[in-house]
Amino acid sequence: MRKFSLFIIIMTLLVQNVVAQDAHYWTEQYGTKSMLLSNSVVGSVSDLGAVFYNPARLGQIEKPAFVISAKVYQLSNTNFENGAGDDIDLKKSKFGGAPSLVAGTFKIKWLPEHKFAYAFLTRYTSDINFSTRSQVYGDVIESLPGEEYFSGRIELNKKVKEEWMGVSWSKSLSEKLSIGVSTFITAREQSSLIESNLQAYPEDERLEMFTQKNSYSYDQFGLLWKIGLSYQLKRMTAGITVTTPNLRLFGEGDMQYEYFSTAYESNSSVYELDTQDGLEAIHKTPWSVAVGAGFKILKGTFHVSSEYFSAVDRHTIMQSEPFTGQSTGEEKYGQLVNRLNSVFNFGVGYNINVNEKVGAYVSYSTDFSAAIPNSYGIDPREDLVYIGSTFRSDISHFGAGVILDLSWADLTLGATNASAKYAIKRPIDFPNDDASVASVDEQESQIDWSRWRFIVGISVPLFKQMADKLNL
Template identity: 30%
Template structure:
């Protein structure tokens, strides 16, 4: 094919808040001190983030009326090469904020059990990208159209995924060394996804025949699931160790909508050398949804000596086999039906999920400068659980990130009599050379319906500011109050 490229990059836009990724378990850390230590606190820390990290440590809290609030403010950048071909990359720079955790302790007359609650934001991911190309390429066989054909190609993705966990945990101190507990984790997940890809080519014939196609995919659902976390802490001397086990999630309820539309104009679909036009369209609403989180086990230890302390935490997440988030039913898809009567809507509407097993490790260090001010530093890996098998077959693939991330943080805590202030810097980076990018425009392999799929590079970086407050004040009380 003649390669005389005259390609004009007309417009390019990409924006989004990338505070957490959509295929990672440790994108966010929660609380004030715990977040600056990257969650390396399984041996316990004196605030109610233990509801999430290790409910076994709740029984060891000195204060039964803690309230905590932490927010992260971030500037993120992401780059995906060859978003619409070799001349166009997706690249972003954006500012956003995430409320990481808000919660407190409930004061009851039963002093043996400590009860806490928390609202946690483990996932808050949004992504919006549009890439557009137009120019002249040799795309149509010379017997139909001589010379270079004028073309326009555009691809766009908009997605938002968020999760909110409501956690209520109980812990009890058994003796001077042991404490146990468990947390109930109710997770509300919402997800919306829209993708479009269009290509239009004008033939150099007398009629200036338009050849083109456009594809639109839409997914929207919410889901509520439950999981339980069991924890235990053992303390002796300067050492404190913790173990947690989190059950696989139990699906409670949810529903959503799937839609896919393809429109073709003067396209070759088979070997009979006849250009045809048609549409393939389907939409199914009020489908029951399910989303799964895996079994996991975590082990960690903390050591304190003098003004310094250090911690390490390791967490294993099991894999999840491929499943359908919603179950579309077979139905008519292509119209006129004689173009492809064998194609049914369920194959093109299916939205699958899966997770490969991952192992994450966090280390943290704290040094007290004096009775009031402490310095904290930490790092952790955050391996992507994206399963490459999801790239195979038809359907709607909604996962954006598939790269491993490494997080680093450092900051200071300032303690007062009844409160504590935490300030810190957060930095994250990740990349992959094996990112599968669909919807490319390749002049050497023209697929006007779905574009081509290429293996390319993707890079991610994020810098943020953590601001957290811990108040040692009474929030609620279930004790009997004297009557007036």
């Protein structure tokens, strides 16, 4: 069964490295117009996405609105071509709601020259549930006598969700220059479960079983700040934003490890079980600096932005106390570690006023992975060491849509697409009716991942502005 435990580890590496979007910074967009411009609005944001992109712009937006961009639907597809052997593809599709932004402005009477806003947004989200199984009859395990019934199942669940809640302040220092700061409380939840079960029933009727389960989960609450400057001319706006690392306020989690094996033939049955909770959790994030500008060209505006994210040194997010295997007497402990490269992203977009009521948008941006090359879900050099960020493929984002200026609100209709495509070594050929034994494979598997988002956004002006629109 040792050979099959190796297969399970390798299959787990395949799945974790492909689908968990936990090492990218430009995956989400905020605000109705900003979503269609693919994050290219650091210096030119014109809606309440400014609370995220550049709070200094709040001091220069003439008509801030209450923003709801919750009607966003998402279709994700992942295809592992020849992922488990020749002509054996692994596919996963998911449709549902996408992360959203809710934001609005408010006033403080004794600070009439200052502008304020609040925001609730989803910064990161990933919910993966992937499983594969095999069930055959034949000479699958060479060490067992004759032919046997064999069944195997591998399951991976990985979830990441981080919510930001904050307030923004902005003040114009002159007709051209403004400053702003956003303060966010962050709440992060992350969990992972890897479970494998193998059973073999050979001719001598001695059941062989192998079960392994590794799981962790943690929550962390913190604070961070975005500090911005914005400079505005008649036909150009420019801005810069600095984002601080997350200042941890509180974090804890749990880890669980199970390893059971009958191994009758070698007379080395294994029973190891350990569960620990209340463990300290520390998740670190990078500094970042973003710059951008918007230029009025013809009947529209050309937007360009870039952002640099610093590297994050290897650190332990969470670590269990040492434990001793009940049947083996071996001392072990679990670790969840992370380490990230520096990343430089850029985006461009263009919006044009077709007429007084219709505006059209098109955009492109990069979303490079900060995950360390050759890092996997399980570090092969160390026992029970897990990597927090694993998705190493770079993503390309495209956006397009229209905004309709209605009498009571601005209505946004559009779509965005994100995609990644690359090849990796195919880790495993599962046994099937034509193969007597599973084997490690040196061929390649083509990974195709795509995500479509369909946007119906509404920006509702504040009451006085609505009255002006309706000529009340």
